[in-house]
Amino acid sequence: xxxxxxxxxxxxxxxxxxxxxxxxxxxxxxxxxxxxxxxxxxxxxxxxxxxxxxxxxxxxxxxxxxxxxxxxxxxxxxxxxxxxxxxxxxxxxxxxxxxxxxxxxxxxxxxxxxxxxxxxxxxxxxxxxxxxxxxxxxxxxxxxxxxxxxxxxxxxxxxxxxxxxxxxxxxxxxxxxxxxxxxxxxxxxxxxxxxxxxxxxxxxxxxxxxxxxxxxxxxxxxxxxxxxxxxxxxxxxxxxxxxxxxxxxxxxxxxxxxxxxxxxxxxxxxxxxxxxxxxxxxxxxxxxxxxxxxxxxxxxxxxxxxxxxxxxxxxxxxxxxxxxxxxxxxxxxxxxxxxxxxxxxxxxxxxxxxxxxxxxxxxxxxxxxxxxxxxxxxxxxxxxxxxxxxxxxxxxxxxxxxxxxxxxxxxxxxxxxxxxxxxxxxxxxxxxxxxxxxxxxxxxxxxxxxxxxxxxxxxxxxxxxxxxxxxxxxxxxxxxxxxxxxxxxxxxxxxxxxxxxxxxxxxxxxxxxxxxxxxxxxxxxxxxxxxxxxxxxxxxxxxxxx
Amino acid sequence: xxxxxxxxxxxxxxxxxxxxxxxxxxxxxxxxxxxxxxxxxxxxxxxxxxxxxxxxxxxxxxxxxxxxxxxxxxxxxxxxxxxxxxxxxxxxxxxxxxxxxxxxxxxxxxxxxxxxxxxxxxxxxxxxxxxxxxxxxxxxxxxxxxxxxxxxxxxxxxxxxxxxxxxxxxxxxxxxxxxxxxxxxxxxxxxxxxxxxxxxxxxxxxxxxxxxxxxxxxxxxxxxxxxxxxxxxxxxxxxxxxxxxxxxxxxxxxxxxxxxxxxxxxxxxxxxxxxxxxxxxxxxxxxxxxxxxxxxxxxxxxxxxxxxxxxxxxxxxxxxxxxxxxxxxxxx
Numbered sequence: 001x002x003x004x005x006x007x008x009x010x011x012x013x014x015x016x017x018x019x020x021x022x023x024x025x026x027x028x029x030x031x032x033x034x035x036x037x038x039x040x041x042x043x044x045x046x047x048x049x050x051x052x053x054x055x056x057x058x059x060x061x062x063x064x065x066x067x068x069x070x071x072x073x074x075x076x077x078x079x080x081x082x083x084x085x086x087x088x089x090x091x092x093x094x095x096x097x098x099x100x101x102x103x104x105x106x107x108x109x110x111x112x113x114x115x116x117x118x119x120x121x122x123x124x125x126x127x128x129x130x131x132x133x134x135x136x137x138x139x140x141x142x143x144x145x146x147x148x149x150x151x152x153x154x155x156x157x158x159x160x161x162x163x164x165x166x167x168x169x170x171x172x173x174x175x176x177x178x179x180x181x182x183x184x185x186x187x188x189x190x191x192x193x194x195x196x197x198x199x200x201x202x203x204x205x206x207x208x209x210x211x212x213x214x215x216x217x218x219x220x221x222x223x224x225x226x227x228x229x230x231x232x233x234x235x236x237x238x239x240x241x242x243x244x245x246x247x248x249x250x251x252x253x254x255x256x257x258x259x260x261x262x263x264x265x266x267x268x269x270x271x272x273x274x275x276x277x278x279x280x281x282x283x284x285x286x287x288x289x290x291x292x293x294x295x296x297x298x299x300x301x302x303x304x305x306x307x308x309x310x311x312x313x314x315x316x317x318x319x320x321x322x323x324x325x326x327x328x329x330x331x332x333x334x335x336x337x338x339x340x341x342x343x344x345x346x347x348x349x350x351x352x353x354x355x356x357x358x359x360x361x362x363x364x365x366x367x368x369x370x371x372x373x374x375x376x377x378x379x380x381x382x383x384x385x386x387x388x389x390x391x392x393x394x395x396x397x398x399x400x401x402x403x404x405x406x407x408x409x410x411x412x413x414x415x416x417x418x419x420x421x422x423x424x425x426x427x428x429x430x431x432x433x434x435x436x437x438x439x440x441x442x443x444x445x446x447x448x449x450x451x452x453x454x455x456x457x458x459x460x461x462x463x464x465x466x467x468x469x470x471x472x473x474x475x476x477x478x479x480x481x482x483x484x485x486x487x488x489x490x491x492x493x494x495x496x497x498x499x500x501x502x503x504x505x506x507x508x509x510x511x512x513x514x515x516x517x518x519x520x521x522x523x524x525x526x527x528x529x530x531x532x533x534x535x536x537x538x539x540x541x542x543x544x545x546x
Numbered sequence: 547x548x549x550x551x552x553x554x555x556x557x558x559x560x561x562x563x564x565x566x567x568x569x570x571x572x573x574x575x576x577x578x579x580x581x582x583x584x585x586x587x588x589x590x591x592x593x594x595x596x597x598x599x600x601x602x603x604x605x606x607x608x609x610x611x612x613x614x615x616x617x618x619x620x621x622x623x624x625x626x627x628x629x630x631x632x633x634x635x636x637x638x639x640x641x642x643x644x645x646x647x648x649x650x651x652x653x654x655x656x657x658x659x660x661x662x663x664x665x666x667x668x669x670x671x672x673x674x675x676x677x678x679x680x681x682x683x684x685x686x687x688x689x690x691x692x693x694x695x696x697x698x699x700x701x702x703x704x705x706x707x708x709x710x711x712x713x714x715x716x717x718x719x720x721x722x723x724x725x726x727x728x729x730x731x732x733x734x735x736x737x738x739x740x741x742x743x744x745x746x747x748x749x750x751x752x753x754x755x756x757x758x759x760x761x762x763x764x765x766x767x768x769x770x771x772x773x774x775x776x777x778x779x780x781x782x783x784x785x786x787x788x789x790x791x792x793x794x795x796x797x798x799x800x801x802x803x804x805x806x807x808x809x810x811x812x813x814x815x816x817x818x819x820x821x822x823x824x825x826x827x828x829x830x831x832x833x834x835x836x837x838x839x840x841x842x843x844x845x846x847x848x849x850x851x852x853x854x855x856x857x858x859x860x861x862x863x864x865x866x867x868x869x870x871x872x873x874x875x876x877x878x
Contacts (some may be wrong), residue, residue, distance in 0.1 A: 356648070368675065370640075372643070372644070372676070375647055378648035379648035379678060381648075391706075
């Protein structure tokens, strides 16, 4: 199935210059106006802040990705205090324009056609590592390997009457490739998205990113001018009807828990764009938020992510540049091993919502909890007119973020690897009840969890998960849903004993030998927050309310 | 249109609702007072008082229009304030859901959690309506003192600045201050808990305990509130603020119905006899729900649990006090 070719992104190159100019003029106007109203945000302060933060960053080392050298910022720091206001505005305009140009992506229809027609075949060949004679057959298999579920028909309709903002969960750099493929496979239009500038140095992906509408986000730059350019670029694209993708977790989830704390900066641009569309009386002003969960049996960068998570005690270092994704042989190894399994990835689209977090029906009408239609323009009324209000709109976006987090939870697909990891980790917890997490992870390496400690828990967990799935609190992979518990456990064990440098476990005749407790914790974490802890422990075998 | 909506609507014509309507009208707000009971609405509109329910009110302000037409109220009011018992909130919110749009501000002045579900009133409102701009009005303000025009204070909690602004527009004046808070959960939970603690204070007063004991009782109640509020997602500071400690002190000083209920319990009256004399008390439901909430979050609440047991008729007052005094010693 091929995506709609009348999507706005096919006109991107015709509009690119206008978009850059629009971003530049809006950001400059906004910063100048803010400086006029708030003395704390004077142009001198804003430019000095940028110079200070950039010099501090560049002192630690520069790279070819840097747009301006250390000396440029030094000059600004030296001169901006003495300069008159018109000079400051000129500097701001020059800087904003340069950033906007750097951020703006490209879209080459030829590359898109190539990517959507040839790449899946290439991926199949890569994933199966067989002769080219069988690639067509393998292509068919790819659609069995990536299973797309959920509200795709609904989204196809909404894409015709408004702008989609796809917001997926995020655990791997393969996510954007998987999303791109899944959108096309579902007949949904291509999306533009912000990708870390460091990813553009990866030879596998940079060519496609450069030409498929991805825009560059340099996460090392922390000053307010750059952040404003990024947000404004997103707003302008949405206002012009470019379907977009944001990872609301901000960065890959280190712990593998279903994301609940979402970064709302870019998501807020959906509401700003909708408001501006109404004020400017644009056709099809609506913006629809489309949650998507990406559910892997195995996560390519699992070892690096959980290592980082445990090192920072749940905190997040912003960028990891040297993980498994940067190593092509690792990607190949991951792909070929995981694709030999019957199922690998579930892409599940949740019900779409408006920027206020209300569900949206197939006609694009928002519905209240009793399915009554809502005139959402009225959320934006101030004295009977649509007006932006930053404090109010932030609160709306927080509510929308909560709705997205709830959707992630409901639409998470439990697969056999996660299932077994949760069972085994609970058994370990019970074996060492007095140990904190870090001690437990140290002593668990090489531990044998006997078969009898697994099966009773597995039966309880499968029954509970099926019950939760019936009540639409979670979704189940075909293995967890359909297999008998013994077969399910063996399937999970097979998956968890492959790919990773130190496999998660080794199946022994009398039990499961834990090879990598950190990774076991990583996969088990996917079921954290569902109230299953009591169920998995021996002492509370009737479980808590999920 | 929101632009032409100039009024405030008070939903619920009980003691609290009548008082809020009177205060809003006294502050120059065109005010609608909605009662589901059309006879009560009609009587209020024609006779301008309801002595059987609120003898302290001499005459309903001319700026108040009493009605049972909720659609009319929603069409005229930018702000709706639900003033009812915790157990009635969902039924009223469901009706509100049929008439509001996204521009409405929906506040509540409910002191309690929904019985059974333990849900805060703003969550109930969210589950029943499309309203986003919701908030809670709580604090030590008292019916008798508001009607007498004595200085009072509320706290209005909401994530939305407009909600705070509308609450101030409706109620703030020479004699009423409206403080702002962003801790919606904390304020709602603290308000629910303070009514329970007030029953405990009434018991202590009836038993003739000294000032030191009373002070201990009040501060330990506040500490308990803070623990539960924090465990349930609010900020402990809200329990020590107007909605928690502030309201508890006001209830204690005013000899409120909650304190009176505590006195009657200590005097050996049954919960049924108390309800018969004082009418429905939110504190009865609140005690049960607060105890359940504490258990849900694994927080120890000695005073709250004892009050809940007393109100449920499971222990008598002397036994309850003895059980509190024989607790093992603990850190403050």
